[in-house]
Amino acid sequence: MSEEKKWQKWEGEGEPEGKGGLSSATASQLSEVDGRTRQLVAVCYKCGTQTYVGVDWKWFTCWKCGGTVTEMIA
Ligand SMILES: [Zn+2]
Secondary structure, eight states, rough: OOOOOOOOOSSSSSSSSSEEEEOOOSSSHHHHHHSSSOOEEEOOTTTTEEEEEETTTEEEOOOOOEEEEEEEOO
């Protein structure tokens, strides 16, 4: 089972609702901060950078370009 999600640009004001935060360039950085190890690889729509996010996050802020990215609802 793949845990990949689709991500898209956040068009709203401020931050999206739900769980989320600043993404990490490496998996270990995020697990240290969050105290958990379950992570997804996501790709920023804006700069194409690969980034690690929490598995249950609904949105993230790109660590590299600062763009806000939200989960694409199919
Ligand atoms: Zn980016």
